[in-house]
Amino acid sequence: MNLFNIIEEIEKVDPEVNERLSPRRDAIKNFTSFGSKVAIAALPFALGSMFKKAYAGDMSTTTDVIGVLNYALTLEYLESYFYNQGTAASGLIPAADASYIADITDDENHHVTFLQTVITSLNGTPVTSPTFDLTAGNGSHNGPFSNVLTNYQTFLAVAETFEDTGVRAYKGAAPSLLGNQVVLTAALSIHAVEARHASAIRQLRANKYGASIKPWITSTAGTGNDTGISLVNANYAGEDNVMQGGVDVSKLPGATSGSTIGVAAATAAFDEPLDMASVLALLSGSFIVAH
Amino acid sequence: METQKPGVVNGSPMARRSFLKYAGAASVGLLAVAGCHKDHVIPHGGIDIGSGDYGILNYAYALEQLEAAFYIQVAATPYSGITATETAWLTDIRDHEVCHREFFKAALGAKAIPSLTTDFSKIDFSSRASVLGAAKAFEDTGVQAYDGAGYLIQNSAYLTIAGKIVSVEARHAALIRNMIKDGDYAGPDMVDSNGLNSSLAIKQVLPIANMYLKTKVSASNYDYIAS
Numbered sequence: 001m002n003l004f005n006i007i008e009e010i011e012k013v014d015p016e017v018n019e020r021l022s023p024r025r026d027a028i029k030n031f032t033s034f035g036s037k038v039a040i041a042a043l044p045f046a047l048g049s050m051f052k053k054a055y056a057g058d059m060s061t062t063t064d065v066i067g068v069l070n071y072a073l074t075l076e077y078l079e080s081y082f083y084n085q086g087t088a089a090s091g092l093i094p095a096a097d098a099s100y101i102a103d104i105t106d107d108e109n110h111h112v113t114f115l116q117t118v119i120t121s122l123n124g125t126p127v128t129s130p131t132f133d134l135t136a137g138n139g140s141h142n143g144p145f146s147n148v149l150t151n152y153q154t155f156l157a158v159a160e161t162f163e164d165t166g167v168r169a170y171k172g173a174a175p176s177l178l179g180n181q182v183v184l185t186a187a188l189s190i191h192a193v194e195a196r197h198a199s200a201i202r203q204l205r206a207n208k209y210g211a212s213i214k215p216w217i218t219s220t221a222g223t224g225n226d227t228g229i230s231l232v233n234a235n236y237a238g239e240d241n242v243m244q245g246g247v248d249v250s251k252l253p254g255a256t257s258g259s260t261i262g263v264a265a266a267t268a269a270f271d272e273p274l275d276m277a278s279v280l281a282l283l284s285g286s287f288i289v290a291h
Numbered sequence: 292m293e294t295q296k297p298g299v300v301n302g303s304p305m306a307r308r309s310f311l312k313y314a315g316a317a318s319v320g321l322l323a324v325a326g327c328h329k330d331h332v333i334p335h336g337g338i339d340i341g342s343g344d345y346g347i348l349n350y351a352y353a354l355e356q357l358e359a360a361f362y363i364q365v366a367a368t369p370y371s372g373i374t375a376t377e378t379a380w381l382t383d384i385r386d387h388e389v390c391h392r393e394f395f396k397a398a399l400g401a402k403a404i405p406s407l408t409t410d411f412s413k414i415d416f417s418s419r420a421s422v423l424g425a426a427k428a429f430e431d432t433g434v435q436a437y438d439g440a441g442y443l444i445q446n447s448a449y450l451t452i453a454g455k456i457v458s459v460e461a462r463h464a465a466l467i468r469n470m471i472k473d474g475d476y477a478g479p480d481m482v483d484s485n486g487l488n489s490s491l492a493i494k495q496v497l498p499i500a501n502m503y504l505k506t507k508v509s510a511s512n513y514d515y516i517a518s
Contacts, residue, residue: 100474107477110486171454175447185490188438188457192488193477195461200476202462203469214383215466216459245398245452252393255363255385261393265386269394270455271462 070127073115075169075279077129078287079162080108085134086159089149097204104159104197111190134158136286143286144231156205161232163198164217165282167191168235171273195271219267235282238274242266337507337517338404340493346512347443349404350493351453352395353508354436357500358429359388360409365426370419377470384426384463391456408505423471425503430464431481432491432499433457439490443513461488 083105086092093101116126136158137143148154170191178184199215206213211228217239218226224239225232242250242263250266253259261269284290340349362385369378396403415421437457444450465476482488494515501507507517 103474103477107482107486110484114485114487167458171451171458175450178447178450179442179445181442184442185438186487188441188454189487189490191454192434192438192457192461193482193486195458196465196477196482196488198458199462199465200469203466203476214380216383216387216462218383244394244455245448247394247397249390249394252390252397255359255366255389261386261390265383265390268383269387269390269459270452271458272455273451 070119070124073112073119073126074130074288075283076108076112076115078132078283079166080105080112081129081132082134082158082162083108085149086155092149092152092155094152100200100204104200107193107197114190131289132287133289134287138285139289153205153209156201156208157227157229159201160198160205160213160227161229161235163194163201164227165235165274165279166194167198167271168274169276169279170194171271214268216268217271218264221263224267224272234278235274238272240267241270241272244270337509338407339509339511340404340513341402342512344444344446344449345399345402346510347440347453348395348399348449349402350440350497350510351437351456352392352399352403353407354433354496354500355388355391355395356407357409357503358433359385359392360407361411361414361425361429361503362388364411364416365422368416370422371417372419380466380470381426384466387459387463404508405506407508410503410505413502420471423467426467427464427471428499430460430467432496433460434464434481435489435491436493436496438488439492439496443493 083101087098087101087105119126131139133139133141133143134148135141135143135146137146145154145158148158170187202213202215205211213226213228217224217236219236219240220226221242222240223233224241225236226239227236240263242248248266249269250261250263252261252266254261254265338353340346340353362381366378366382366385369381373381411425414425434457437453437460441450441453441457444453464481468475468478477488493510493513497508497510497515497517501517509516
């Protein structure tokens with residue numbers, strides 16, 4: 001849930017963000033062509049430089065951009081905090097799964113660093129982490145997932161929801177990055193990693209506890225949520241969509257003669273977007289402690 | 292944007308307008324400029340994806356045709372020792388890839404490239420290692436291809452569709468990699484130290500795809516012509 005949303009939010013405060021970041025704008029042109037050659041390790045710096053150049057001489061807009069970047073960073077803090085707390089919780093993660101979960105933890109920590117670096121290179125100050133309640137209790141630490149750090153099954157259920165929601169959060173903002181080689185490609189690259197995580201967590205949950213879930217979200221008509229946890233229905237609202245670009249893909253010809261795709265495969269074959277406001281509404285006052 | 296509802300793209304009513312009609316104005320103009328590529332046929336019998344958004348959509352259609360044909364074969368001739376769980380997974384993936392293929396075919400209509408003839412002679416369908424090795428290549432390359440071509444898409448509705456598909460390909464990739472080696476769902480060959488998936492340009496992807504195609508696919512507007 002990084003750059004897609006960042007740029008979408010930027011667009012809300014600065015409708016011209018895409019023009020500012022457009023490859024057609026001379027100030028940016030060098031950076032976009034540079035982007036295809038630049039070492040991935042240097043990307044945060046390249047992005048920071050690009051933003052700085054795009055907003056040069058416009059301090060008020062830069063301030064807004066930093067605010068948006070910090071908002072996205074807040075969400076990344078949550079994912080990172082979740083996995084780091086899980087790793088630190090004695091007896092939670094079985095030894096056999098330690099490295100499996102550690103790889104996800106590393107990726108999320110890297111996403112935090114990535115955003116912090118971009119903000120810092122804009123001369124902004126990355127926000128500190130807000131207060132989280134991983135039980136979704138808004139600070140009571142006795143919310144619906146009260147055993148999230150003592151019960152591995154609950155931990156994996158929350159992880160699945162975070163990852164699936166993270167995947168959704170990227171998609172809605174993709175159009176705001178239209179045509180931008182550096183930023184869109186980086187965002188799509190993080191998006192794919194979140195999807196790998198979602199698949200990996202779902203596999204773990206199914207293998208260990210026999211949860212009847214697949215690595216992909218398989219919805220039924222009217223019910224997007226396939227996790228078996230009704231508490232997170234809102235996180236999956238709309239995943240049951242079968243209309244893609246005006247085509248009902250459930251009715252298209254299936255793999256075998258005379259068959260159709262059907263709702264299960266149609267919904268699993270396409271992940272659906274979720275906008276930033278909805279993501280925030282799902283987290284604030286539960287996982288993110290509201291002040 | 293809102294979760295897509297029937298008949299609504301990017302918040303605009305879509306009633307009585309086809310998807311491609313809605314999105315097509317800019318692309319049609321581009322096609323007119325690039326005119327000569329519209330029939331997708333190149334001299335030595337191969338196929339060219341064309342240019343503009345239809346070019347990128349046909350690029351995706353070509354890759355989905357390849358993936359669908361592969362998994363149809365996997366399901367028809369299961370490898371030795373396949374488990375019930377593996378059969379269920381691979382059959383699901385087959386259905387997803389067929390869904391992607393049929394979606395592009397329906398969405399592109401008359402703009403679609405023809406059906407491609409595959410060549411899977413390099414794959415031993417009786418061998419788990421051979422099948423999963425090929426599946427890993429198809430899925431990882433698919434993710435890299437969508438990620439690498441996303442910025443070339445000019446219409447936001449198409450970009451959203453591509454985003455909906457690429458995350459499913461990434462879910463597949465993570466599963467196939469775990470089937471080969473548990474815990475390898477986001478291996479360092481695909482995900483770097485910033486937590487970013489690698490991406491590939493069209494001219495890097497098509498030579499890989501053409502290894503499995505009798506009908507060679509070119510992208511003359513994107514610096515690649517099949518040999």
